[in-house]
Amino acid sequence: MNRQRGSAEEPSLAELARRLLAVDTCGWAPEIVTALSDALGWARGGTADRPVLVTGRSLGDARLRPVGSYEKRYADGESYVELAVPVATPAPDAPAQAAAFRAAREELTSALGRPSVMGSHGDMGPFYDSGPLWGAPFVRWRGSPDILELRAGKTGPELVRQPTGPAENWFWRQGHGEEHALSGFFGSNRDPANAGLGFPGGWRARSWETVSRSLGDFLGALPAEAVALGVGFGMMPFYGRTGEGAPLLFDVTCGDRLSIGCFAPDGVDAASLGWGTVAEHAATASVWRDDDPVWRVDVGGPGEPKGRALAEMLVATARAAGVSEPAGLTVGGEAEYVDGYHVTYYGLGLPTG
Incomplete structure (x- = not known):
């Protein structure tokens, strides 16, 4: 069952996106937890290695991803590399998941304009995370110092705010040429926000x-x-x-x-x-x-x-x-x-x- 957004108690997806973009992330330093919780009216929770922000929303809590062993080499002094907020919980089948993602994408596009980047993470998401089996589409509003991304999560679409540097550094450094170094596909348009966007080298199948x-x-x-x-x-x-x-x-x-x-x-x-x-x-x-x-x-x-x-x-x-x-x-x-x-x-x- 797909729980609906936009009740009297919960902001619409568009409003949630605007609020996320308005927060000063403090350079994704430790202070980000306080900055986010205070600005969004959410409470701190979870553990040191699995921190969350308790949103009180019917769709669940927001996950903070700390810099760990997989993320450290791509981060530049940041303590966290993303905040992921669930925005829908559709049935697990591919048609329902795709429809929920499309509805969220359309709402965000109406509010924020056309995404500057779109594609699929394939079977290997940022920082080697695995994606859902039905597909791993994403759209991205690239900015500096942060990115806002709508991503296919394991149980439904997620709205993700992340520092631009680590996300793009990870992507760039996967262009080392070994088989399956990168998966999915990546598309960018002529949006001025894409100025300076780098593209990794690809790889070639050997068999x-x-x-x-x-x-x-x-x-x-x-x-x-x-x-x-x-x-x-x-x-x-x-x-x-x-x-x-x-x-x-x-x-x-x-x-x-x-x-x-x-x-x-x-x-x-x-x-x-x-x-x-x-x-x-x-x-x-x-x-x-x-x-x-x-x-x-x-x-x-x-x-x-x-x-x-x-x-x-x-x-x-x-x-x-x-x-x-x-x-x-x-x-x-x-x-x-x-x-x-x-x-x-x-x-x-x-x-x-």
């Missing part, structure tokens, strides 16, 4: 097993994350570099449902690899014409795609088409532009061009 895992994670969560973020991946082409060039192999399209088209070259038995036609996947008729591409699948909305099985089908098709190594499977540059954001697909581990 087809790695591609199957990374592509499976991406595809499995994509419909839920697209719904939550309110964006559509209108054309995300994958090209396959072979001895005869780099033809288009796949077209990934995702809004509230995920559809994938396959441009199998002559000699590849697409049907035996699991591809169907419009007759078998009627929902794809609204995405492509009846005969272009001939081969396609519709794999459903939030929570429905079987990501690993899909990824293995794409990998098998690419290899049958003559792509000999993971570096030969390329994400088209068209995929980098999503609803006004320039997006980098860090979690795929595939080249873009």
